[in-house]
Structures are given as C-alpha cells and as structure tokens.
Amino acid sequence: MSLVVRxxxxxxxSFCGGGTDxxxxxxxxxxxxxxxxxxxxxxxxxxxxxxxxxxxHSLDFDFVAKYPHARKITLDGNLDLIKGxxxxxxxxxxxxxxxxxxxxxxxxLGSSSTMAVALVAxxxxxxxxxxxxxxxxxxxxxxxxxxxxxAGGRQDQYAATFGGFNFIEFHKDSTEVNPxxxxxxxxxxxxxxxxxxxxxxxxxxxxIIERQQASYAAGKREVVRALDDLxxxxxxxxxxxLLGKIDExxxxxxEAWLSKKRLDKGITTxxxxxxxxxxxxxxxxxxxxxxxxxxxxxxxxxxxHARAKVAQxxxxxxxxxxxxxxxxxxxxxxxxxxxxxxxxxxxxxG
Numbered sequence: 554m555s556l557v558v559r560x561x562x563x564x565x566x567s568f569c570g571g572g573t574d575x576x577x578x579x580x581x582x583x584x585x586x587x588x589x590x591x592x593x594x595x596x597x598x599x600x601x602x603x604x605x606x607x608x609x610h611s612l613d614f615d616f617v618a619k620y621p622h623a624r625k626i627t628l629d630g631n632l633d634l635i636k637g638x639x640x641x642x643x644x645x646x647x648x649x650x651x652x653x654x655x656x657x658x659x660x661x662l663g664s665s666s667t668m669a670v671a672l673v674a675x676x677x678x679x680x681x682x683x684x685x686x687x688x689x690x691x692x693x694x695x696x697x698x699x700x701x702x703x704a705g706g707r708q709d710q711y712a713a714t715f716g717g718f719n720f721i722e723f724h725k726d727s728t729e730v731n732p733x734x735x736x737x738x739x740x741x742x743x744x745x746x747x748x749x750x751x752x753x754x755x756x757x758x759x760x761i762i763e764r765q766q767a768s769y770a771a772g773k774r775e776v777v778r779a780l781d782d783l784x785x786x787x788x789x790x791x792x793x794x795l796l797g798k799i800d801e802x803x804x805x806x807x808e809a810w811l812s813k814k815r816l817d818k819g820i821t822t823x824x825x826x827x828x829x830x831x832x833x834x835x836x837x838x839x840x841x842x843x844x845x846x847x848x849x850x851x852x853x854x855x856x857x858h859a860r861a862k863v864a865q866x867x868x869x870x871x872x873x874x875x876x877x878x879x880x881x882x883x884x885x886x887x888x889x890x891x892x893x894x895x896x897x898x899x900x901x902x903g
Contacts, residue, residue: 555601557891560675562884563590564655565712566749567843567854569809570721570787573780574706575762578769579723582780585787586708587794588843589718590751591877593655595668597675600891602647609635611711612653623645628701634665637701638672641692642680651677662843662850663709670713670884678886686883687728690714704759704766705838716883720791739797744879746799748837748853748863751824751871759817768817779815786812800838803854807839825851828870834861835866843901851874 609625610616611632618636620626623644626636635652636779652672656664677684680764684692691711707715711721711730718733718740718858720858734897748773768776793802810829814821828851834839842851851872855863864874 555643556888558599558675558679558886559596559886560598560678560884561594561596562667562671562672562674562713563716563880563882564593564595564664565590565709565843566662567708567712568787568806569790570783570839571706571708571843572765572813573722573765573784573787574708574723575704576706577766578780580725582784584706584723585784586706586712586721586723587719587790588708588712589710590716590880591662592880593662593875593877595664595671595713595848596652597671598651598666599675599679600649600651600736601679602649604647605670606647607639609639610649610651611635612651613657630678632696633701634669634703635672637696638669638676638693638832641696642676642682643698644676644680651653656850659889663712663764666693666697667713667793668710669697670710672825672882674886686714686741687730688900689884704707704762705817706762706764714883717881718794718879719842733791733795735794736797739794740879742797742799743794743802743854744855746803746855746860748832748860748867749868749875749877750851750853751875752828752872754850754851761817764819767835773849775815776817779812782807782812799854800856803838804854805839806838806841806854807833812838813841828867828872831866831870832863835862837863 567586567588574586578584581827605622609632618632623639626640628636636754646763652668654664654668656662661878673689673693690710694707700704708721710809711728715730718735720731722729786805790802790805793805832853836856837853838856840851840853853863
C-alpha cells in the first residue's frame with residue numbers, strides 16, 4: 554500500500570526589513586530582514602494513484618483541477634502557484650494533491666510563498682529528490698517570482714523553510730539565514746506582550762510591490778531613503794532583541810511601520826491608521842503589517858500590562874484577534890497511511 558506524503562510549512566511574522574528583499578534593492582545595496590515563524594501553517598498532502606491522472610484539490614476554496622497527466626497541467630489563473638510547483642518537478646505518476654492554509658492569500662503572513670515551500674517539500678519527498686534547505690527555498694522563490702512572474706521578495710520562502718527567529722541577509726548572488734539565539738525569557742516576554750489581529754480583509758501584495766519596484770528603479774529619493782532606513786532599523790532591532798530590550802524593540806517596531814508607509818501610498822488606509830492610533834492609545838508601543846501592506850494581519854507589541862486593553866480596543870474596532878505562538882521548526886514532511894474510501898451504507902444508492 555502506498556503511503557500518503559504530507560508536509561507543513563510555518564507562516565512568518567516579519568518585524569523589519571520587508572521591502573529590502575525585493576529586487577533590485579538587495580542586488581544593488583544588500584537587503585536584511587528580521588522575522589520569526591508562528592504556529593500557523595500551509596499544508597500539502599500527496600496521495601499517489603495507480604493511474605496517470607493528477608488532481609489538485611484546494612480545500613480552502615473547495616476547488617478541484619483534474620488532468621489526465623501532470624504534464625497536461627495548464628496555467629489558467631486558478632491555483633497557478635500550486636500548478637507551477639508541480640510542473641517544476643515533472644512527476645511521471647498520478648496523484649491527488651490536497652492543499653490548505655491557516656491564513657488566506659493576501660493576509661500578509663506570506664501564505665502563498667509558504668504554500669510553495671510546503672509543496673516543494675512534499676514533492677521532493679514523494680519523488681525522492683535531494684534538495685538542501687537553501688535549494689528548497691531558492692526553488693520556491695524561482696517558481697513564484699521568475700517562472701510565474703509574481704512580484705515579491707524572497708524572505709517568505711527562506712523563513713518558511715528554516716523556521717524560527719532569523720536575521721536573513723540578501724546579497725547579489727546569495728542569501729544567508731542567521732538563526733538568532735534569543736534568551737528564553739525574552740521570547741516568553743515578547744510572546745506574552747504581542748497581539749496579532751486580522752483586519753478582515755486581504756489584498757494583492759503584487760500591485761504594491763510592483764509600484765515600489767518602479768519607484769526604486771526611478772530613483773525616487775523618498776522610497777530609496779525609506780528602504781535604507783528600514784535596513785538600518787533591522788540591524789538595530791536585531792541588537793535590541795538579542796539584548797532582551799523589549800520596550801525599545803517596540804519603539805523600533807513603531808519606527809519601522811512609519812518607514813514602511815513611505816514605500817507606497819497603498820500600504821496603509823485611513824481605517825488602518827485609525828485602528829493603529831486606537832491601539833497605541835490603549836497601550837501598544839508599536840506595530841506593523843507583517844506583509845506588503847494594504848490589509849490582512851497587523852501585529853502589535855504592548856506595554857507590560859496593556860495587552861488586554863489593546864486587545865479590547867482592536868476588537869472594538871472590528872478586528873479579529875488571532876492566538877499564536879512562536880515556532881522554531883521549519884518545513885516538515887511525514888508519511889501517513891491512506892484513509893480507505895468509505896463504502897456506501899447497506900441499502901444506500903450510489
């Protein structure tokens with residue numbers, strides 16, 4: 554009996570540096586990102602078939618795409634990222650591929666890129682391909698950004714592959730993932746004082762990033778300066794985190810949000826600014842959208858005893874609070890027995 558191959562990759566919270574990982578900035582000036590992963594995941598399951606048919610099941614959208622063979626998979630605007638990953642592996646055998654995520658695309662937690670990583674891991678395991686973590690992350694990046702031409706950076710693929718708190722450096726010809734050895738007390742305090750809120754809306758990050766790329770390429774001083782400021786803030790926030798200076802880290806998070814908003818007018822909206830001000834008045838030191846902006850999730854770091862008040866203020870503004878915990882594990886694969894198909898009950902039709 555063939556076994557089912559499953560994988561999961563963790564979603565990420567980016568604290569600072571997002572934007573400096575978007576080409577051509579890292580190639581020309583070097584980019585850096587400070588991020589961590591949380592216990593929200595993108596999942597992929599591969600159930601091998603005895604025939605050559607290949608089916609992609611999106612459990613989130615209740616959508617199925619069926620093909621007589623994997624080589625017949627076409628890109629048509631539906632689940633193209635998933636199809637692109639499958640096509641890159643050229644599977645010769647049939648399978649049913651099931652995917653779902655704990656966060657919707659456009660949420661700001663890197664869910665699309667994280668799904669690509671989960672798929673790369675599952676297909677690699679199923680087809681017995683040898684890929685290092687760096688090769689997995691780079692392949693997921695290439696499929697999404699180069700093969701499919703979806704605008705964005707490269708932090709999400711590396712965060713999902715490696716997991717944990719990382720200071721990631723992006724150079725012209727390489728990427729370096731530096732795991733941070735943060736004191737346990739600092740991690741517990743940071744987790745205790747953070748609030749993650751879903752703003753009940755998603756957005757297309759690609760449009761925001763495309764405009765940011767165009768502004769940088771045109772040499773717009775405000776955008777270039779904002780990216781440089783974010784880069785320097787990322788180094789400072791890493792230092793504060795390693796020293797366990799939580800309040801100062803929160804203040805730097807606030808500065809990072811102000812710098813991020815200078816990258817593009819679509820990063821924030823009037824309702825988002827109102828919600829942010831309301832959270833600050835309730836006791837949030839700082840916060841930011843962990844993705845490209847425009848909607849999705851917002852993370853806040855609160856004063857020592859203000860978390861409950863901040864949460865109440867956010868819920869009063871219509872946001873949905875999302876419990877979470879940090880996770881140190883990156884993408885993971887495992888095998889499971891196939892669930893046998895249920896037989897119709899005696900007397901039932903079909």
